[in-house]
Amino acid sequence: MAITGDQSKPSNQPERVDVEKALLGGSTYRGLAEQKLSPAEERFEKARRTAGFVLAPLAAIVVFLLPLDLPQTQHNVAAVLAGVIVAWVTEPVPIPVSGLIGASLLVLLGVGGDEGADGVLAPFGSGTVFTFIGAFILAQSMLVHGLARRFAFRVLSIPGVARSSFRIVIAFGLITALASAWISNTATVAMLMPTAVGILGVIGNLVQDKHQADGTVHRFDPTRMRIGFAMMLMLAYGASVGGLLTPVGSPPNLIGRELIEKATDKPIPFGTWMAMAFPICALMFVGLAVVLLLLNRPEIRHLTGVEDYVRREREALGKMSRAEKNTLVAFAVTVVLWVFPAVVGLVAGTGSGAYETVSNNLDEGVAAVLGAALLFVLPTDWRTREFTLRWSDAARIDWGTIVLFGSGVVFGTLLEETGLAETIGKGAFGALNIGSAVAITVFAALLAIVVSETTSNTASAAVVVPIVIPLAVAAGVDPLTPALAATFAASFGFMLPVSTPQNAIVYGSGTVPITKMIRSGFSFDIIGALLIIILLPVLASALL
Structure with a gap:
């Protein structure tokens, strides 16, 4: 896949690594001997x-x-x-x-x-675990049939993008953020992760060429490239940033907005939410790009000759196969099912019986499993009863990540059900002895971030926002801004694979060590908290 003309190597040089095979064979955990x-x-x-x-x-x-x-x-x-x-x-x-x-x-x-x-x-x-299973099977089909490779070259063909690894990471982040504003963060990551793997396959061979030229090819590991860290973390974190842009972008948004409207009798219209969230999201994205590219500087910055290579490869791919089209159909059906409850909520209202019926019976887990099941129903050759995906293909997904997030859901559920999360919040509030609007807003944002690191962002919003509202009222403070700060910050879970579904999916690719996730996530937590604490009170007072 590399763009160099001569792929021959001297007999004393180590054998080249099959970059795509290494990237597609990622797993949740690798021993020291495997690295x-x-x-x-x-x-x-x-x-x-x-x-x-x-x-x-x-x-x-x-x-x-x-x-x-x-x-x-x-x-x-x-x-x-x-x-x-x-x-x-x-x-x-x-x-x-x-x-x-x-x-x-x-x-x-x-x-x-x-x-x-x-x-x-x-x-x-839980439905969240089934969301993982369905999303992983859909992603596996995209990989098996080369759809990920096709998407990768489509992204790389955007004018100017393929000339710089920095531009590739930033452009990929923008696509992720914009998509996650309208569909769930998990769905966005499931859709774009195979594309990221395809892009890394292209760049990985260029990095390997550089190592071969330097005589250090024995040290090359496709799953431990800095460009891979930046790309995958941009995927996970970019989805969280974009999810803040609209009320339907992330479950905590809908939960927080409903609780705030009930407590304050102040409606937060769709357009007003976007106007309030846009400056925060824009600055958060800039901070994200700076943090990821500074902490994970790509091995190669200028990608010379890649544009011609991408054009040739796109021509060689030819028309889409039946399996690729079937995969797109299955994913499109899944996305429609994911978005449908939010559409019903926008049309009929989140308090309507129609919305309650649809959201209760068509959650993300059901939608993901139904979409994935289509892959075993849509044929590629009916005469031989060959379908889009075989179970042997699905069996190769990283089930370790499913187990990982399942255990995270267990702890998140018990934090809420046992009352430990509420006890932690009230204890911290009493110990800090805070009473001003600014102090309560800071407390709300930081508490939501801490809770979201060890439980789902949805559970974080469901636990923290109900704590913050009565605390603000008791202190004689308008609860609107502190509750909004908790709602926004609930989507901040960047340090651990179990913090958000998108973190777990990205970690499951095997290209992001947990130490890299913790370091980058901690830095981004600080930037996001500062933006929320500084900008949100100003925007809320101006727009609400």
């Missing part, structure tokens, strides 16, 4: 993972033994969650296994109450 690391990186990774065997159980034991004034169930959840978070960061065992161990400990500690294991493990069958 190509420098001596310094290998020492750090060994120390980090070895320390996890001690620090993870130690964190759980310390929290469990602390004399906290909590109900025993909340105390148990806090202790196990502390240990699991440390294990997720240090990776002494595969991250999905850490989640399963944590969920099992919750059962043993009796957190499920009278329902036992069912009370703890029921979230593994």
